[in-house]
Structures are given as structure tokens and as C-alpha cells.
Amino acid sequence: MSKTIFITGTSTGFGKLTAITLANAGHSVIAGMRNVNTKNAAVAQELNSIPNIEVVEIDITSDDSVKQAIEQVLTKYGKIDVLVNNAAVRGFGLLEGYTIEQFRNMFEVNVYGVLRTYQAVLPAMRKEKNGLIINITSGASGHTLPFMIPYFASKFVVESITEGAQGELIDFGIENVSIQPGVYPTEMNNGSKAGVHADKPEIVAEYGTAATERFNALGTALFGKMKQFDMNPQAIADGILELVNMPKGTRPLRMPLDAIAQGTDKEFIETRAAIKEKWLAKYTA
Numbered sequence: 001m002s003k004t005i006f007i008t009g010t011s012t013g014f015g016k017l018t019a020i021t022l023a024n025a026g027h028s029v030i031a032g033m034r035n036v037n038t039k040n041a042a043v044a045q046e047l048n049s050i051p052n053i054e055v056v057e058i059d060i061t062s063d064d065s066v067k068q069a070i071e072q073v074l075t076k077y078g079k080i081d082v083l084v085n086n087a088a089v090r091g092f093g094l095l096e097g098y099t100i101e102q103f104r105n106m107f108e109v110n111v112y113g114v115l116r117t118y119q120a121v122l123p124a125m126r127k128e129k130n131g132l133i134i135n136i137t138s139g140a141s142g143h144t145l146p147f148m149i150p151y152f153a154s155k156f157v158v159e160s161i162t163e164g165a166q167g168e169l170i171d172f173g174i175e176n177v178s179i180q181p182g183v184y185p186t187e188m189n190n191g192s193k194a195g196v197h198a199d200k201p202e203i204v205a206e207y208g209t210a211a212t213e214r215f216n217a218l219g220t221a222l223f224g225k226m227k228q229f230d231m232n233p234q235a236i237a238d239g240i241l242e243l244v245n246m247p248k249g250t251r252p253l254r255m256p257l258d259a260i261a262q263g264t265d266k267e268f269i270e271t272r273a274a275i276k277e278k279w280l281a282k283y284t285a
Contacts, residue, residue: 002026002027002028003027003028003081003082003244004027004028004030004073004077004078004079004080004081004082005022005027005028005029005030005080005081005082005083005084005244006030006032006056006070006073006080006082006083006084006117006121007019007022007029007030007031007032007084007086008032008033008058008060008084008085008086008087008113008117009032009033009060009086009087009088010031010032010033010047010055010086011033011034011040011043011044012043012186013086013186013233014086014136014181014184014186014233014236014237015031015033015084015086015087016031016043016047017233017234017236017237018084018086018236018237018240018241019031019047019050019053020047020050020053020237021234021237021238021240021241022052022237022240022241022244023050023051023052023053024050024052025241025245026052027052027244028052028054028077029052029053029054030053030054030055030056030073030077030080031044031047031053031054031055031056032055032056032057032058032060032069032087033055033056033057033058034057034058034059035057036055036056036057037057056069056072056073057069060087060109060113060114060116060117061108061109061112061113063116066113066116066117066120067116067120069120070117070120070121070124071120074124079124079125079128080121080124080125080131081130081131081132082131082132082133082134082244083117083118083121083131083132083133083134084134084136084240085113085114085117085133085134085135085136085158086136087109087113088109088110088113088136088154088155089105089106089109089110089151089195089196090148090151090195090196091106091148091150091151091195091196091197091198092147092148092151092195092197092198092215092219093147093197093198093199093204094147094198094203094204094207094211095149095150095198096200096203096207097198097199097200097203097204098150098198098199098200099199099200102150102196102197102198102199103150105196106150106151106154106196107150107154107157110151110154110155110157110158111154111157111158111161114135114158114161115161118133118161118165121133122169122174125172125174126169126172126174129172129173130172130173130174130248131169131172131173131174131175132174132175132176132177132243132244132251133162133165133174133175133176133177134177134178134179134240134243134244135158135159135161135162135176135177135178135179136178136179136181136236137155137156137158137159137162137178137179137180137181138151138152138155138180138181139180139181139182139183139256139258139260139261139265140152140155142156142159142268142269142272143268144156145218146214146215146218147214147215147218150196158178159178159254162176162177162178162253162254163176163178163253166253173248175248175249175251176253177243177251177252177253177254177255178253178254178255179236179239179240179243179255179256179257180254180255180256180257180258180265181236181257181258182226182231182257182258182259182260182261182265183222183223183225183226183231183258183260184226184231184232184233184235184236185226185231185233186233225260226260228260229259229260231259231260235257235259236257239255239257243255253273254269256269
């Protein structure tokens with residue numbers, strides 16, 4: 001059955017692929033992005049030309065923009081069955097090399113942007129007693145790595161939102177799922193999309209060449225594995241379509257899509273869930 005699906009961050013990468021994939025599958029897709037009449041005018045026109053896609057202006061860092069975009073869609077379509085929180089920014093650098101303002105900018109998009117869309121769609125979803133919210137997090141959302149602490153911290157917050165909201169919204173029939181991607185060759189990773197990077201060169205200098213060498217080694221390993229496993233971003237779009245088409249009540253809380261992990265991501269998720277159940281049993285017995 002066709003669903004009305006709102007996706008954020010559809011000008012590039014996973015978001016654009018997902019919009020096209022879901023539309024081709026017969027769903028009504030609202031492709032949210034910024035600057036539809038300026039910077040992203042060409043991609044907005046491209047997506048608008050595809051059957052079942054309507055491009056809508058949304059800036060997830062703005063309360064008013066999010067509220068207006070969701071209200072516009074609800075007025076026209078009557079409901080939003082699925083929300084896909086895809087829009088995000090990435091960044092690299094030493095934790096000490098980040099200013100508080102940069103850290104705040106990362107969270108403004110990756111965390112508060114998600115909270116804004118939740119608050120905008122939940123009243124309508126609760127009224128319908130139905131809904132699905134899919135949050136794109138990270139393959140490392142359950143832990144962290146050096147030189148990407150603000151990014152992973154923001155994604156771990158979204159994991160917490162997903163897991164907590166699942167319990168709070170159960171009575172309204174609203175399901176929450178996080179998709180945990182690995183390293184894929186999208187604009188976010190190839191350098192063509194701006195990120196929020198550490199910019200205190202004097203701090204970086206004080207850490208010396210050893211930190212730079214570790215950073216470079218980590219990057220080489222990650223991107224080398226991406227090539228080795230021929231990571232195709234279409235896998236994320238296909239995973240979202242799979243979730244959308246799953247019968248209600250059968251969707252997982254977390255869906256890892258990272259061939260590089262070779263199953264260790266699933267093992268991590270299952271172990272964490274088992275420990276949580278054991279912890280809850282001790283506290284609630």
C-alpha cells in the first residue's frame with residue numbers, strides 16, 4: 001500500500017537515492033531540502049520531475065521552517081505515514097580543536113534537527129495512531145572513535161532518542177528505527193559536501209605529528225575498506241524501502257547496513273539489548 005513519506009536532506013547522497021527508490025516503488029515522497037530556488041534548484045527540479053515526488057523547502061535548523069514544511073504537507077496529503085531523518089553533517093578533528101560553537105553547530109543539525117521533526121510530526125501521527133520514524137545514525141553509534149567525537153556523540157544521541165521514543169510511543173502505534181550505515185562513497189565522505197571540522201590550528205600543532213599520523217591511518221583504513229567491500233549507497237535506500245514495506249510490529253529497533261562490519265555490528269546490537277534487558281529486570285523486579 002502506498003505511503004506518504006517525508007525525507008529530510010534529499011539534495012544529495014542517501015536522501016536523494018531514498019527519495020527516488022521509494023517513489024519508484026509507488027510511494028508518495030516529499031523530498032525535503034534547503035535552498036530549493038537557489039543552490040539546490042537543479043536537483044529540486046530533477047526530483048520534482050520524477051512521478052510521486054514533491055520537493056519541499058525545509059531547514060531543519062529552524063523551528064519555523066520545520067513547522068511550516070510539515071504543516072504544508074499535512075494540509076495537502078492529510079497525513080505523514082513515514083518520516084526519514086536523513087539530513088546531517090559530519091566533521092573531523094581533535095576534540096580540543098573544536099570550538100564550542102562548532103560543537104553546537106554539529107548538534108544543531110544532527111540532534112536538534114531530529115527533535116524538531118519529531119515534535120512537528122508526532123501530533124498528527126498520534127492522531128492517526130500510526131507512523132514510522134526512521135533515523136539515519138552511524139555504524140559506530142554505539143561507541144566512538146578518535147578524531148570524530150562530536151559527530152559520533154551527536155549520532156549516539158539520536159540512537160538514544162530512537163530507543164526511548166520507541167517505548168513512549170508504543171500506545172500510539174508509532175514505530176522508531178535507526179539505520180546504522182557504515183562508510184559509503186557519498187558526498188558526505190568524498191569531501192564535496194561541507195562539514196563541521198575542528199579549526200584550531202594552534203591546538204592541532206601542539207598534538208604533533210603522531211596524532212596526524214593516527215588520523216591519516218584511521219582514514220586510510222576506513223576508506224580502504226569502503227573500496228574493498230564495494231560499498232554502494234543504494235543499500236541504504238533499499239534498506240529504508242524494506243523497513244517501509246515491513247508489516248507493523250515486525251520492524252527492528254536497529255538495522256545495521258554495513259558489510260565491512262561482517263556481522264559484528266549485529267552482534268554488538270544483540271549483546272547490548274540482552275544486557276539492557278538484564279539491567280531492567282534487576283531494577284523493575
